[in-house]
Amino acid sequence: MRLRKILVVAKKEFMDNVRNRWLIVLTAIFMVLTVASSILAGEGKLGRIEATVITLLSLSSMLVPIIAVVLAYGTIAAEAESGALSVVLAYPVKRIEVVLGKFLGLSSVVASSVIIGFGSAGVIISLATDWSEWKDYGIFMLLTILLGVLYISLSVCFSSLMKKRSTALGAGVLIFFWGMIIGSIWLGIYAATGGSLTELYTGSVDKFPSWFWYEIFLSPQDGNQAATMLAFGQKEIMGFTFEMPHWVNLKNIVLAQLIWTAVPLLLSIYFFRRRDI
Numbered sequence: 001m002r003l004r005k006i007l008v009v010a011k012k013e014f015m016d017n018v019r020n021r022w023l024i025v026l027t028a029i030f031m032v033l034t035v036a037s038s039i040l041a042g043e044g045k046l047g048r049i050e051a052t053v054i055t056l057l058s059l060s061s062m063l064v065p066i067i068a069v070v071l072a073y074g075t076i077a078a079e080a081e082s083g084a085l086s087v088v089l090a091y092p093v094k095r096i097e098v099v100l101g102k103f104l105g106l107s108s109v110v111a112s113s114v115i116i117g118f119g120s121a122g123v124i125i126s127l128a129t130d131w132s133e134w135k136d137y138g139i140f141m142l143l144t145i146l147l148g149v150l151y152i153s154l155s156v157c158f159s160s161l162m163k164k165r166s167t168a169l170g171a172g173v174l175i176f177f178w179g180m181i182i183g184s185i186w187l188g189i190y191a192a193t194g195g196s197l198t199e200l201y202t203g204s205v206d207k208f209p210s211w212f213w214y215e216i217f218l219s220p221q222d223g224n225q226a227a228t229m230l231a232f233g234q235k236e237i238m239g240f241t242f243e244m245p246h247w248v249n250l251k252n253i254v255l256a257q258l259i260w261t262a263v264p265l266l267l268s269i270y271f272f273r274r275r276d277i
Contacts (some may be wrong), residue, residue, distance in 0.1 A: 009101020030117025068151035069172035076159040077168040110148035157264035160271040179221040186215040
């Protein structure tokens with residue numbers, strides 16, 4: 001495996017998306033979304049960074065995974081269907097180099113869009129308010145990039161495994177909805193085991209059973225939201241403050257998200273090596 005060949009594949013993947021205007025579109029979406037959230041948080045004027053992020057968080061944790069799935073679901077499956085992948089593999093490049101290059105190139109598209117879009121909007125907001133929370137905003141951007149890269153990895157995995165891009169897209173959508181609905185499933189289990197949803201929604205519950213917090217590590221979206229809230233010193237769920245176990249912290253959540261990223265990427269390499277082109 002050679003780094004130079006990985007970077008060549010990554011550059012091609014990045015430039016293809018630049019030519020398709022994906023980078024420009026994503027950057028504009030992130031910038032407009034951030035400024036709009038700031039105005040909403042500030043009730044008609046630019047609000048503080050923390051209020052902006054809290055308002056933006058539920059949207060970004062939903063939008064970024066969707067974008068990542070759309071970007072990456074066809075990166076291998078679609079090229080295999082069209083025959084373009086056979087041409088790529090005719091060159092002196094290993095399959096592991098193709099997978100890692102595509103992953104790196106697509107991840108660069110997401111990272112560049114987040115840094116330019118969220119970053120430029122953050123500078124505008126900070127100039128209008130203050131710079132005191134800029135460090136925490138930087139952590140928010142890094143966590144958002146990690147979420148996007150995580151779903152790039154999952155989508156590349158499905159694209160390596162599935163024979164058709166339609167089924168790869170279906171698998172990507174399925175895992176996205178898993179991250180969205182696992183919280184509701186967890187609440188159902190909580191209610192079925194004697195928990196009171198009425199007390200929960202009225203703020204009468206101050207402590208959950210320890211197993212309830214595992215959900216944060218099972219849902220990439222919820223993990224991203226929890227990590228961002230912890231980065232800003234917030235300890236809230238659904239608007240209520242709860243006593244979190246000591247192991248529910250920023251470090252452990254980031255570690256879980258990295259595992260969510262690494263395992264599918266390794267599986268991508270395995271599946272692609274065994275794939276008949």
